[in-house]
Every structure is written in structure tokens, then in C-alpha cells.
Amino acid sequence: MAGNVKDTNYISAREASKIARFNRKVTAKLEAQHANKNTPESYYLTKMHDENNVVEFDNVCTYFFTDIGTSKAVDGISFNVPKCSTVGIVGESGCGKSVTSLSLMQLLQRPSGQVVGGEIRFNMGDGKAYDVVKTPTEQMQHIRGKHISMIFQEPMTSLNPVFRIGQQIEEVLELHYPEMTKEQMKARTLEMLELVGIANSEGVYSMYPHELSGGMRQRAMIAIALACSPDLIIADEPTTALDVTIQAQILDLLRELKDKINSSIMLITHDLGVVAQMADYVVVMYAGRVVEKGTSDDIFHHPMHPYTVGLMKSKPVVGQKVDKLYNIRGSVPNPIDMPDYCYFRDRCESVCDRCHGEYPPEIKVSDTHIVSCYRFFDEGEVLGYPRSVNPEDLLND
Amino acid sequence: MLKFITKRLLMGALILVLAMFLVYLLIYNLPTSYIEKTARELASKPGSRPYTEWLEVLNSQYGLSDNPVTGFLTWCSNAVRGNFGDSWLWTIPVTEKFKEVIWNSFWLGLAAFLLEAAIAIPLGVLAATKQYSATDYTITVLSLIGISMPTFFVATVFKMIFAVHLGWFDPYGMENARIHATLPPFGQFMDTLAHFVLPCMTLVAIGIGSLMRYTRTNTLEVLNADYIRTARAKGLPEKKVIGYHAFRNTLIPIVTILGNSLPGLFSGALITETLFSIRGIGYISYYSMIQGDIPFTMFYLAFSSILTILGTLLADILYAVVDPRVRVN
Incomplete structure (x- = not known):
């Protein structure tokens, strides 16, 4: 058989x-x-x-x-x-x-x-x-x-290792709201980071992904996902x-x-x-x-x-x-x-x-x-x- | 960072001393001896002293009667003071001969290096983005041909096509001996430039393959990474995903290779230079070596060792420039 x-x-x-x-x-x-x-x-x-x-x-x-x-x-x-x-x-x-x-x-x-x-x-x-x-x-x-935005499974590898967190969030704003000024984008990014519960938003803004823990990275991913509402x-x-x-x-x-x-x-x-x-x-x-x-x-x-x-x-x-x-x-x-x-x-x-x-x-x-x-x-x-x-x-x- | 560099430099110095000692031992035991040859020549002159006597005289003249350890130490103590002695073969100070020929090698190497990077990296990225397409297969096959062919064969084929059949360039030499002297300065420059085309093409043809394949492999790896999917999920156009997000990450390993090969620009291309009779450092040191010219060979090999050590250090520093994860605080 x-x-x-x-x-x-x-x-x-x-x-x-x-x-x-x-x-x-x-x-x-x-x-x-x-x-x-x-x-x-x-x-x-x-x-x-x-x-x-x-x-x-x-x-x-x-x-x-x-x-x-x-x-x-x-x-x-x-x-x-x-x-x-x-x-x-x-x-x-x-x-x-x-x-x-x-x-x-x-x-x-x-x-x-x-x-x-x-x-x-x-x-x-x-x-x-x-x-x-x-x-x-x-x-x-x-x-x-x-x-539509997406949050992925692996926060460790889902952020680009060579760019700063702030830059990666701003990128999506820059793409979909070209009329925003640099200051507005930064303000929105900091607001997003605070929204996802990152206390030291100014600091994290200029950090690289490898400087954050897994949970923090997932929060950053969520911030990217939420940036454009x-x-x-x-x-x-x-x-x-x-x-x-x-x-x-x-x-x-x-x-x-x-x-x-x-x-x-x-x-x-x-x-x-x-x-x-x-x-x-x-x-x-x-x-x-x-x-x-x-x-x-x-x-x-x-x-x-x-x-x-x-x-x-x-x-x-x-x-x-x-x-x-x-x-x-x-x-x-x-x-x-x-x-x-x-x-x-x-x-x-x-x-x-x-x-x-x-x-x-x-x-x-x-x-x-x-x-x-x-x-x-x-x-x-x-x-x-x-x-x-x-x-x-x-x-x- | 400064501490890191100092540490690496000190380690490099130690490696250099050991490497040079090995090189000295090797040359010392080389079957070709400049001294023996000269002694034989002098002895064969009519009414001259016998060979053994000449040998003794010459050995003491050139400071070679000692054993290799003391010989090496003497060389070292002179070398650190910047005194590399006179070349036996070229009969002028080693450093002078070096200054005379190094720029020929450097310009040839630099042109080839820039062309290689400019052609290989974009093609490698292209092959990776269109994996398994006709473009990818064409690029892969071409790069494999480049890797597999030996330098002398490529050089000969190029000579046959461009020098013999098409007659565009001279097959060897650095200038056209018949007319060079009669040309105005700009014409002389163009004449020399034309003679560098074939050697440069040869260097590019043999070097391009490995860099291309390396770029392709790395790009493929990066393109499968999660952050590339994130970049696409953000809505970035494909051009930006590949040219910005992927390329910055592809650069990391490529920079290591390029950093390693930068100092190599000064060490010359021994085979190519010899095949095309370009009087660069590779060509000159080839003749020095086969004639047993110890001072020049020692200088050349010491110089290449220093370049290799600096090259790895440079690669490490460049690595930190492109990859924030390895920056040392």
C-alpha cells in the first residue's frame, strides 16, 4: 500500500x-x-x-x-x-x-x-x-x-541596523506627508515615541536599533506603524x-x-x-x-x-x-x-x-x-x- | 578609538619584524646569488684572481659573511633609520629606484581599482535584484570567466585583439619609442596613457569577477532580511528600498574588501606589469628577485608587509564608519 x-x-x-x-x-x-x-x-x-x-x-x-x-x-x-x-x-x-x-x-x-x-x-x-x-x-x-501598516514578528531584525530610530520613523512621514517640515516631522516622531511608552524619547530618537532591548525595538516598530494614523x-x-x-x-x-x-x-x-x-x-x-x-x-x-x-x-x-x-x-x-x-x-x-x-x-x-x-x-x-x-x-x- | 588604533599598530610592528625575518631567511637561502654570479664573472676575466677569492671579497663587501641572524639585525638597524642600502642590480639607492617607479604602479592600480568598483558593484546589485533572470545568468557567467582566467592568458588575448588585429595599442612598453621624444608634452602624456589602457583592462578583467560575485551574494542576503520587508511595508518605492536600505547594508562587507585592497595599489601588479613591460614596482621587484638583489627585494617585501598590515587596520576602521554596531567608544 x-x-x-x-x-x-x-x-x-x-x-x-x-x-x-x-x-x-x-x-x-x-x-x-x-x-x-x-x-x-x-x-x-x-x-x-x-x-x-x-x-x-x-x-x-x-x-x-x-x-x-x-x-x-x-x-x-x-x-x-x-x-x-x-x-x-x-x-x-x-x-x-x-x-x-x-x-x-x-x-x-x-x-x-x-x-x-x-x-x-x-x-x-x-x-x-x-x-x-x-x-x-x-x-x-x-x-x-x-x-495599512504592519508590525512584524522579529523586532530584533525588523529595524534597519544602520539607521537611527528617529530617521526610520521620519522616513515614513516624509514619504506620505511630503508637505511636512523637518521640525514638524521631528515633533511628530517624538510624540509617537512617547505614545508607545518610550520615556526617553529624545535619547531613543538618535539611537541605533542595536542600542535598544527587544521590547523597546518592538515599541519603535509600533511607533513606525502608527506614525501615519x-x-x-x-x-x-x-x-x-x-x-x-x-x-x-x-x-x-x-x-x-x-x-x-x-x-x-x-x-x-x-x-x-x-x-x-x-x-x-x-x-x-x-x-x-x-x-x-x-x-x-x-x-x-x-x-x-x-x-x-x-x-x-x-x-x-x-x-x-x-x-x-x-x-x-x-x-x-x-x-x-x-x-x-x-x-x-x-x-x-x-x-x-x-x-x-x-x-x-x-x-x-x-x-x-x-x-x-x-x-x-x-x-x-x-x-x-x-x-x-x-x-x-x-x-x- | 585611539587606544584601539595604537594597540593594532603595536601588534602590527611585531608581526612585521617576524615576517621580515622569515623573508630574510628565504632570500638568504635563495639558489640565485648575485654575489656568486658577479664573482664568477670577475674570475673569468683574464689575469684575475680565482673565483673563491672573489667570493670572499664580495661577501665581505656586501656584508653577507655573517650568519642570517646577524645579517638580519644589521638590515633592521639600518632600515629603521630609513637606510635601505643600494640596490645591487640597479646600482642606485633602493629608495631612489622606488620613487622612480612607484607612481607608474599607483596610477595603473588606482585606475583599475576605480573601474572595478564602478563596474562590479552596480552589476552585482543588479544581478541580485533580478535573481535567476537572464541578466543574472549573464552577469554570473561573465564574472566566472573573469575569475577563472589566468592573468597571462587574458593579457595575451587582449594583446592579440587590440594590439595585433585592431592595432589600436602597442602590445607592450610605456611609450612609443620611435616617436615619443618628438611629441609635445601633452602628446607624450597621451602616448603614455594609451600604453596603460591594455594593462588596466587586464587588471579589471581579472579582478572584477570576485567583487561582482561578492556583491551579488551580499545583496541577496540583505534583500531577504526582515528590515527590507519593513522598508517595503512603509510604502517606499523599490528603487529606494534597494538603493538606500539594502545598499547601506551591502556596503559593510564590501568595504572590508575594498579597504584591504587600497594599500595594494602601491604594491604593484607583478604579473601584469611584467607582461606589458610597465616599469612599475612589480616589474622592477620581479627582476630584482630573479637576480638575487637582496636590498631591493627586502625593501619591497617590507613595504608590502606594512601595506597589508595597514590595509587590515584601514578595513577595520572603515567597518566602524559604515556599521554603527561595531563602533568602539
Whole structure:
């Protein structure tokens, strides 16, 4: 039996060159679209489905054209980020959390990583909305930093080691507000540093990143992210690299700031505790798809998808003595060769008959709670199936 | 910083003394002996003294009858006073010969160095930003050819193309012997300049490859760094991300290499100068060495050792200039 299983990590030279040829063709075509400077605005202008959202992800597909085939890192995910709220995205490593946020920023490792389908509608605030998937790179540069900013996982390496902190914050102001004078920029920078809780703002202003501790650097990163008062801040595992006390401080800071600056936060993490503390809405991702989404009350108190339930169970609880911590058996399917049934079926402990059919649709079980699992097929309204893109079709249209 | 430099200089002095002693030992034991050759020549003259007698006379004349340790100490004590003796081969004081030829080497080296940096660094950055593209492969292949070819081969190919087939330049020499003297001063200058073109091209062709590959590797490493993603996330245009954020970081290792090669400008290019008969320090010291001219060889090697030591020190100082993380307070 074992011999029949296709080993996707081994490919013949002929297959490899065929894949390489295909990848070159597809990525060249997609890159040309990004680079086109004469794209009319109407091409990427779109309408928000709900004006109260900052971003709407609608069946977004982000694929990586790798040497061993097309890896569907994010495959038809849909969720919204409402104004002035925090949305937590949770899931295990490699489930597509970061790729989702990088797709929104157009910061994917190009040319191999490409958004190949769906719409990411971003509310520009003045009644306009852009479809980020179609927006050309040049236009995107005006959105990055000003409308959407990002806080990264590694404060140690995310600041440029050869420039002073002040200079790195001023740079983003200079770029997006060219009318500001030098004095105004410095004043704004110092104000930002104080806002993120750096007491010695004058001193830090002229320091290099290596002179600061990890927590301080993350504060400086947050200051950069906040400098232009963006509509949306993406925090990609902002506390993973920090120790626990600093983690708590940074999270407090983020929560405090959210109220002060009127922006939404998209919080990406695999730490359920952090999400529970911070998020208004939670999106649970598994193998490149959203398996469950809802308010944090829905997810933490009434988890429905077997994966979410498993996640909750595998979390250690203070005061509760267990011999062995629960773990979900099995492992994630290969992203290059995904099954055509529910991705979680082979690990699921509550498989039903329907599970042997195609991938489950999104099922609305309450006003806020949506789950992709056949066990609730009869309990809620079926919203729709995630739609994959066939990479071969990309060359035809 | 001053303390650091003083410490490094003192250590350098110690290294220099040891290195020079080794060099002295090597030259002392060289099979080619200027003394023996001269003694043989003198002895072969009609009615002259026999060879062994001449050898003794000459040895004592040139201060070589001692053992190498005392010989070295004598050389040292003279050298620190700035007295490097007379060159046996060129029959003028060593320092005078040095002054006569060093600038030929320096201008040749400087031109080649500047061209190399001006071509290799931008091409290296370009290759890295377009990794795996046709541009990248072309640049990589060209630089590999540059690295792999030996100097004498490149020089010969250039001579064949530009001197023999096209006839643009003379294949060797520093001036056109037939017409040089008749030219006005500016014409003489242009004539000499034309003779430096081929050696300079040779030096660039063989040196450019490694610098280009080095730049490419470093740029690639920097481009994958997190702070580059931060710079893009700020909304900076790609030109500024690469030209400002990435390039400042790429410079750090490149400066080390360039700092190391700066003093090398004075040490001449032995093979190239010899192939093109450019009377620079490399060419002259090559002939001094094969003739066993101990004073000149010792001077030249001492000079190159000092340059190497200063070069590493210079690289360290430059490192601190471009990288704030290694600045010593």
C-alpha cells in the first residue's frame, strides 16, 4: 500500500522542467499585470459590501509556484475586518495566516508567490474602495504605511541596523506627508515615541536599533506603524519573539492604542491566550482555509469545528492537573497535493457520512458565527463553498 | 578609538619584524646569488684572481659573511633609520629606484581599482535584484570567466585583439619609442596613457569577477532580511528600498574588501606589469628577485608587509564608519 502513495517531494527531471516552464509563464504574466503603470483606476476600483468594514477578504487565493508544484498556501478564504475592531487570526504554523496578511500588503515573496483569485476590498475611507489584488504596485506604495501598516514578528531584525530610530520613523512621514517640515516631522516622531511608552524619547530618537532591548525595538516598530494614523494595523505575531512580561506590556500597549487612534487591528498569532485577551472577532484557519469564524465569545465559549475544539483542548489550563496534554492526531495535508474532501477529515474524531463528499461549505449557525463543517449542515444556512483556482486556467484568460 | 588604533599598530610592528625575518631567511637561502654570479664573472676575466677569492671579497663587501641572524639585525638597524642600502642590480639607492617607479604602479592600480568598483558593484546589485533572470545568468557567467582566467592568458588575448588585429595599442612598453621624444608634452602624456589602457583592462578583467560575485551574494542576503520587508511595508518605492536600505547594508562587507585592497595599489601588479613591460614596482621587484638583489627585494617585501598590515587596520576602521554596531567608544 505504501508504494502506491505518491511521494510529492520526489519528481523526475522531466516533471521538474515542465513545472519550471509553467511557473515561468504564469509568474511572468502576473508580474506584467502588477508592473503596468497605465492601469486605469476603474480597473481596481470596487465597492465595499458593507461600508462599516475596513477590509473584506472574498474568496482570496494565494498560491506559491514552487519547483515541486503549485502550493495553495491560501485557498479561498473570506472574512471581514470591521472598523475600529480587533480581528484575531489563529491557526498553526504554515496554515496561511501570514500569507493572508502579506497578500493584503502585496508583500508576498514575488514572483513565486501570487494572489491568483478572489477580491481583497480595502476601504480607502473617502467612499472609494480598492481591490488590492488588482491594484498595481505603484498605487499600492501609497497605501502601504499610510492606510495599512504592519508590525512584524522579529523586532530584533525588523529595524534597519544602520539607521537611527528617529530617521526610520521620519522616513515614513516624509514619504506620505511630503508637505511636512523637518521640525514638524521631528515633533511628530517624538510624540509617537512617547505614545508607545518610550520615556526617553529624545535619547531613543538618535539611537541605533542595536542600542535598544527587544521590547523597546518592538515599541519603535509600533511607533513606525502608527506614525501615519493608518486605518488598519496588521500585527503579525507581535509578541512571539518577546519574553512573557514584555509580551504583556506590548499587548496592553496595543489595546490602549487601539482606543486612542481609531484603527482596526488584524492580529495574527498562534497564541490562543493572546487572542482571547485582545480580539473582538476570531478567524480560525487550517491548511489555507478558514474553518470557523465568529466573535471571540463564539469561538472560545462555543467552539464548533472539531479543529477549534481540538485547539482549545490542547491548551494547558492553570490549576488543572493532567498527565498528558491533549494533541490532535495526524498531520496537515501536503499543500501541493490537497485532498478533494474536508482537509481535516483524516484527523477528525467526529467524521460523519457527508464528510466523504467535497470540501464543506461555510455554514452560518448564528448571526456572527460561521463554521465549515458538515456536522452543522442541517443546523444553519449554507453560505457557499470556497472556490479554488486551477493554475492551468491562469494562462488562458 | 585611539587606544584601539595604537594597540593594532603595536601588534602590527611585531608581526612585521617576524615576517621580515622569515623573508630574510628565504632570500638568504635563495639558489640565485648575485654575489656568486658577479664573482664568477670577475674570475673569468683574464689575469684575475680565482673565483673563491672573489667570493670572499664580495661577501665581505656586501656584508653577507655573517650568519642570517646577524645579517638580519644589521638590515633592521639600518632600515629603521630609513637606510635601505643600494640596490645591487640597479646600482642606485633602493629608495631612489622606488620613487622612480612607484607612481607608474599607483596610477595603473588606482585606475583599475576605480573601474572595478564602478563596474562590479552596480552589476552585482543588479544581478541580485533580478535573481535567476537572464541578466543574472549573464552577469554570473561573465564574472566566472573573469575569475577563472589566468592573468597571462587574458593579457595575451587582449594583446592579440587590440594590439595585433585592431592595432589600436602597442602590445607592450610605456611609450612609443620611435616617436615619443618628438611629441609635445601633452602628446607624450597621451602616448603614455594609451600604453596603460591594455594593462588596466587586464587588471579589471581579472579582478572584477570576485567583487561582482561578492556583491551579488551580499545583496541577496540583505534583500531577504526582515528590515527590507519593513522598508517595503512603509510604502517606499523599490528603487529606494534597494538603493538606500539594502545598499547601506551591502556596503559593510564590501568595504572590508575594498579597504584591504587600497594599500595594494602601491604594491604593484607583478604579473601584469611584467607582461606589458610597465616599469612599475612589480616589474622592477620581479627582476630584482630573479637576480638575487637582496636590498631591493627586502625593501619591497617590507613595504608590502606594512601595506597589508595597514590595509587590515584601514578595513577595520572603515567597518566602524559604515556599521554603527561595531563602533568602539
